[in-house]
Amino acid sequence: MPGVENCLQEAMAIPGAIGASIVDYTTGFPVATTGAAPNEDHEAAAAGTADVVQAAQSRSLFVSAVPHDLLEDLIITTAGGYHLLRLVRTDFDSRLVLYVWLDRLRGNLAVARRRMQTLADELTTR
Amino acid sequence: MPPAVAPSRLLKQAADDGRTGALLVGGAPGGTVYLVRGAVTYAESAAAPGVGELLTVSGRLAARTWEAALEAGAGRGAVGHLLYEQGHLTQGELELCVLGATYDAAYFALGRPDAPAEFRDDVRHWLGDVVRIDPGALTRESRRRTKLVEDIFPQPGLDTAPVIPVTRAPRERVSMTAAQWELLVHADGQRTPADLAQLLGRAGYATVLELRRMAALGLIEAPPPATPDNPDFVRLPRAHGEAVNRVRPAVPAASEAPTVPIVPSGASPPAPAPAAVAVVPAQVTVASAPEAPARPPKLARRKPGARLPKEIAAEPPEPHPGADEVLLKRIRTALRALR
Numbered sequence: 001m002p003g004v005e006n007c008l009q010e011a012m013a014i015p016g017a018i019g020a021s022i023v024d025y026t027t028g029f030p031v032a033t034t035g036a037a038p039n040e041d042h043e044a045a046a047a048g049t050a051d052v053v054q055a056a057q058s059r060s061l062f063v064s065a066v067p068h069d070l071l072e073d074l075i076i077t078t079a080g081g082y083h084l085l086r087l088v089r090t091d092f093d094s095r096l097v098l099y100v101w102l103d104r105l106r107g108n109l110a111v112a113r114r115r116m117q118t119l120a121d122e123l124t125t126r
Numbered sequence: 127m128p129p130a131v132a133p134s135r136l137l138k139q140a141a142d143d144g145r146t147g148a149l150l151v152g153g154a155p156g157g158t159v160y161l162v163r164g165a166v167t168y169a170e171s172a173a174a175p176g177v178g179e180l181l182t183v184s185g186r187l188a189a190r191t192w193e194a195a196l197e198a199g200a201g202r203g204a205v206g207h208l209l210y211e212q213g214h215l216t217q218g219e220l221e222l223c224v225l226g227a228t229y230d231a232a233y234f235a236l237g238r239p240d241a242p243a244e245f246r247d248d249v250r251h252w253l254g255d256v257v258r259i260d261p262g263a264l265t266r267e268s269r270r271r272t273k274l275v276e277d278i279f280p281q282p283g284l285d286t287a288p289v290i291p292v293t294r295a296p297r298e299r300v301s302m303t304a305a306q307w308e309l310l311v312h313a314d315g316q317r318t319p320a321d322l323a324q325l326l327g328r329a330g331y332a333t334v335l336e337l338r339r340m341a342a343l344g345l346i347e348a349p350p351p352a353t354p355d356n357p358d359f360v361r362l363p364r365a366h367g368e369a370v371n372r373v374r375p376a377v378p379a380a381s382e383a384p385t386v387p388i389v390p391s392g393a394s395p396p397a398p399a400p401a402a403v404a405v406v407p408a409q410v411t412v413a414s415a416p417e418a419p420a421r422p423p424k425l426a427r428r429k430p431g432a433r434l435p436k437e438i439a440a441e442p443p444e445p446h447p448g449a450d451e452v453l454l455k456r457i458r459t460a461l462r463a464l465r
Contacts, residue, residue: 002216002217002218003217003218003221004218004221004222004225006217006218007218022222024226024229026329026331026332026335027229027267027270027271027274027331027335029229029267029270031222031225031226031229032225058303088222090186090219090222090223091184091185091186091219092180092181092184092186092219092223092327093175093180093184093226093326093327093328093329093332094222094223094226094329095332096222122216122218123216123218123219123222124216124218124219124222125216
């Protein structure tokens with residue numbers, strides 16, 4: 001039963017991980033952070049993360065195509081890295097996303113994606 | 127109350143001194159921020175559902191489970207630890223829930239720099255120390271959240287006034303998020319944002335944020351301009367202080383109105399009467415001017431039909447952390463279970 005700190009430590013153990021955080025995407029606030037952030041600014045990165053999630057979630061029709069469809073994760077690929085956003089589902093009201101920044105060369109997208117799924121699930125289920 | 131110090135400054139002072147206790151913030155909605163050795167462990171506000179509400183309204187915990195944990199752990203301030211030790215919640219869930227609830231309540235508690243605040247030492251919350259938050263980060267984030275909603279729709283009155291959906295949408299086509307839909311459906315013209323947040327088990331700030339967005343779209347009535355700061359009560363006496371002086375002279379003149387019935391009786395008497403009337407006000411004006419400041423501006427205080435100021439109509443209950451609150455919460459949880 002990992003806590004928030006533990007979850008982020010495990011996220012940093014994903015091959016190629018440079019930084020990780022848990023972000024409240026209603027407000028764009030980093031609830032917890034570790035490692036590096038783009039431009040060394042976790043708060044700005046969190047605000048950007050929130051924008052992206054909201055754009056996909058409520059400003060686009062992707063998650064409205066089928067009733068009860070849910071956004072699971074978003075992957076942003078840049079020349080230098082991968083930015084992975086995995087929504088953390090809780091039964092109580094919260095809008096959280098687990099963010100991991102991965103080095104493009106050292107990171108393995110498939111592995112990272114599966115590890116993040118496990119981490120997000122473990123954080124909130126027994 | 128000591129001279130007004132912004133709640134956030136008081137919080138910083140207490141944190142810098144490494145104190146343990148509670149910062150009580152008055153006003154509407156007000157709130158309480160709990161410190162343990164200079165770090166924030168929890169915050170609560172009437173406008174933000176607490177950990178218990180979030181967990182029970184969502185169905186994550188049965189009301190019975192929550193109540194039992196509260197009963198067993200409240201006395202020694204370990205309700206949070208009990209919940210995950212007994213396997214009702216994962217540590218991650220508990221931490222995320224407490225973090226969310228704390229930042230949520232802090233927005234309401236620290237948002238108004240003019241709210242009366244007081245620090246009481248050695249008050250601890252029954253939840254216990256689940257998380258530790260830097261008070262500076264909490265204050266910064268509260269300020270950022272205030273700016274965020276102000277940028278959307280600068281109308282703070284919306285945060286506390288009853289939510290009234292407009293009866294006719296101001297545009298042909300409206301698109302909204304699921305959260306906005308939920309709020310609109312439950313807004314009955316009486317419920318305030320705080321009521322809606324409690325009812326739906328949603329964060330208070332998230333509720334306020336969506337309501338401001340809807341207000342910006344014209345889907346929600348703007349609150350009456352009198353509501354936010356009770357300007358009816360606060361400003362009118364001063365504004366009318368001057369008006370009273372000017373109106374007063376007319377009153378004695380009016381009281382001499384019995385001269386008017388004389389008018390039909392004859393042509394000659396009316397002639398001096400206007401002269402007298404003209405003189406009297408002049409005298410009264412001079413006489414009444416010096417004593418005017420001493421006169422309480424009672425008459426001008428309220429417009430007919432104006433609402434009683436909140437401070438008088440219903441003074442907000444003094445936040446009183448401890449056994450009473452625990453008891454009240456238990457009663458509320460029990461009542462909810464009966465519904």
